[in-house]
Amino acid sequence: MSVSAAGGVTRVPAVEGWFTLGDEPHLIGCRCAACGTYVFPPRSGACPNPNCDSEDLVPTPLSRVGTVWSYTENQYAPPPPYRAAEPFEPYALAAVQLDEEGIIVLGQVPKGIMAADLKVGMPMQLETDVLYREVVDGVDTEFMVYVWAPAGPTAAKSIGGRS
Amino acid sequence: MSDRDLVVLGVGMHPWGKWGRDFTEYGMVAARAALKDAGIEWKDVEYVAGADTIRNGYPGFIAGSTFAQKLGWTGASISSNYAACASGAHSLQAARASILAGFCDVAMVIGADTTPKGFFAPVGGERKTDPDWLRFHLLGATNPVYFAMFARRRMDLYGATSEDFAQVKVKNSRHGLSNPYARFRKENAIEDVLNSPIVSDPLRLLDICATSDGAAAMIVTSRAFAEKKLGSLKGVPRIRAVSTVTPTYPQTILELPDFATDSTAVVAPPARGFKESLCWAAYEEAGMSPSDMNMAEVYDLSTALELDWYEHLGLCAPGEAEGLLRSGATTIGGRVPVNPSGGLSCFGEAIPAQAIAQVCELTWQLRGQAQGRQVEGAKAGITANQGLFGNGSSVIVSV
Ligand SMILES: [Zn+2]
Numbered sequence: 219m220s221v222s223a224a225g226g227v228t229r230v231p232a233v234e235g236w237f238t239l240g241d242e243p244h245l246i247g248c249r250c251a252a253c254g255t256y257v258f259p260p261r262s263g264a265c266p267n268p269n270c271d272s273e274d275l276v277p278t279p280l281s282r283v284g285t286v287w288s289y290t291e292n293q294y295a296p297p298p299p300y301r302a303a304e305p306f307e308p309y310a311l312a313a314v315q316l317d318e319e320g321i322i323v324l325g326q327v328p329k330g331i332m333a334a335d336l337k338v339g340m341p342m343q344l345e346t347d348v349l350y351r352e353v354v355d356g357v358d359t360e361f362m363v364y365v366w367a368p369a370g371p372t373a374a375k376s377i378g379g380r381s
Numbered sequence: 382m383s384d385r386d387l388v389v390l391g392v393g394m395h396p397w398g399k400w401g402r403d404f405t406e407y408g409m410v411a412a413r414a415a416l417k418d419a420g421i422e423w424k425d426v427e428y429v430a431g432a433d434t435i436r437n438g439y440p441g442f443i444a445g446s447t448f449a450q451k452l453g454w455t456g457a458s459i460s461s462n463y464a465a466c467a468s469g470a471h472s473l474q475a476a477r478a479s480i481l482a483g484f485c486d487v488a489m490v491i492g493a494d495t496t497p498k499g500f501f502a503p504v505g506g507e508r509k510t511d512p513d514w515l516r517f518h519l520l521g522a523t524n525p526v527y528f529a530m531f532a533r534r535r536m537d538l539y540g541a542t543s544e545d546f547a548q549v550k551v552k553n554s555r556h557g558l559s560n561p562y563a564r565f566r567k568e569n570a571i572e573d574v575l576n577s578p579i580v581s582d583p584l585r586l587l588d589i590c591a592t593s594d595g596a597a598a599m600i601v602t603s604r605a606f607a608e609k610k611l612g613s614l615k616g617v618p619r620i621r622a623v624s625t626v627t628p629t630y631p632q633t634i635l636e637l638p639d640f641a642t643d644s645t646a647v648v649a650p651p652a653r654g655f656k657e658s659l660c661w662a663a664y665e666e667a668g669m670s671p672s673d674m675n676m677a678e679v680y681d682l683s684t685a686l687e688l689d690w691y692e693h694l695g696l697c698a699p700g701e702a703e704g705l706l707r708s709g710a711t712t713i714g715g716r717v718p719v720n721p722s723g724g725l726s727c728f729g730e731a732i733p734a735q736a737i738a739q740v741c742e743l744t745w746q747l748r749g750q751a752q753g754r755q756v757e758g759a760k761a762g763i764t765a766n767q768g769l770f771g772n773g774s775s776v777i778v779s780v
Contacts, residue, residue: 232518232519233509233515233518233519234509253647254646254647255631255643255644255646255647255648256644256646257641257643257644258640258641259512259640259641266630266643266644267630267631267647267648268630269648287530287534287635288530288531288533288534288537288635289530289533290525290526290529290530290533290581290582290583290584291579291581291582292521292523292526292580292581293578293579293580293581293582294580295521296517296521296522296523297517297523298517299503299507299514299517299518300517300518300520300521301518302521309521310582311520311521311522311526311530313530313635318646319644319646320631320644320645320646321641321642321643321644321645321646322633322635322641322642323640323641324516324520324522324635324639324640324641325520326519326520326521333533333582333583337537338533338534338537338538339537349519363519363520
């Protein structure tokens with residue numbers, strides 16, 4: 219899956235099949251056709267519920283909104299295979315609880331929103347952001363990753379400049 | 382004494398440090414020390430349970446045979462275990478199973494490591510289906526990221542402060558001051574911690590344990606063998622329980638190296654979370670309770686995680702760990718000293734050796750040999766440890 223952005227840049231997800239791109243991106247998890255439990259990242263094969271012997275896991279979009287379970291902020295560049303920008307800019311991560319699915323999903327937070335802007339219990343919404351940019355076979359390519367951005371009144375700050 | 386108890390006949394360690402030498406060098410020092418402490422010959426050992434290191438090539442993956450060969454082939458049976466940070470305890474469990482099944486009477490449990498500088502990074506190569514590789518690639522989710530999220534929850538839910546976390550470091554730095562095996566033997570003040578740089582907010586450099594070289598070994602035996610050798614087992618430390626349980630679905634706490642928790646959509650969370658269940662399985666096996674413990678050696682990968690362990694171990698109720706710390710109960714001289722060895726804070730983590738080192742410390746404490754850090758009159762202690770991918774352990778030792 220790829221989306222062409224303005225300026226001849228092609229956008230592709232940094233990992234295939236975990237989330238959609240576009241205006242209202244969402245995570246793709248799996249739901250068990252037999253017991254109804256959810257799992258993220260998406261996978262095939264056995265249902266994770268030990269009480270269920272189904273192997274029918276169906277890809278399904280997950281809720282775009284949730285609340286912060288916890289969060290942090292990296293002040294040092296993580297080691298490879300993370301592709302840290304130089305110079306390194308600190309960034310935050312948040313683990314967000316999705317009520318309907320009953321799971322907590324860890325993700326980055328958009329650049330510029332820091333730990334001081336977050337709080338346990340705060341509403342968050344799924345967006346995407348550029349993880350790294352690289353020319354692949356002559357094509358200028360942005361590799362995208364899902365991010366958790368503050369929802370509600372502060373949401374404008376999170377998506378500003380990345381439309 | 383229960384027929385299911387193992388006797389700890391000997392323990393030995395190589396000091397922790399950062400030299401980058403062959404891990405087997407350290408292991409041999411620990412092995413020889415444990416044999417000497419046990420008063421037996423290498424040729425008496427019938428089974429070697431090696432805890433693996435995954436960063437030292439083939440010899441690291443087959444630690445049991447690596448050390449058996451290094452000590453000189455004797456025909457002893459071997460096993461090699463990898464269970465992340467719990468590898469040492471899983472090796473102890475393998476030795477224990479072999480002894481309790483009657484396959485052998487005398488076993489060596491051994492682990493040694495040499496570690497790279499800096500953050501633990503995943504093993505090399507591009508592996509887009511390996512969650513451990515992907516968490517670094519997609520998120521930059523280093524180990525401190527996960528430690529930090531537990532710390533932040535303590536702050537937002539329980540009102541913990543950076544000073545509380547720093548106080549754990551101050552306590553452990555004092556405990557480890559005279560431990561000859563500790564790598565860091567320097568007393569830290571609250572200000573030292575608060576002035577160290579933030580790594581993953583809210584955790585600072587001195588809140589997070591380092592990675593170290595080190596080695597630990599122990600000789601464990603059947604009761605019959607020890608009685609024959611020692612006559613009386615009075616005052617001799619024995620292994621009362623070894624818990625290596627895995628999580629129960631749904632695992633609802635975001636643990637290393639996962640992207641997400643299990644779902645609670647159709648199955649309710651278990652009454653006890655993973656880390657509690659590790660500790661409680663040990664209590665139940667030993668027929669003991671938290672109030673029977675005179676000390677604990679816990680996995681303080683970060684200062685804040687030590688506070689979490691107080692609660693998982695049942696030393697206090699959830700949300701009360703900061704109060705327990707401030708009361709002095711977990712300092713040597715208090716009701717239940719935690720990490721009298723100085724903990725990972727003073728050692729740094731030498732993965733396959735660490736869970737064994739925790740048991741070595743309890744052994745020295747129970748024998749009254751923990752010079753400069755002795756928990757007076759200690760009769761029983763518990764270890765707690767957790768690693769990646771649902772590995773963990775808890776061991777109870779008593780006299
Ligand atoms: Zn199912």
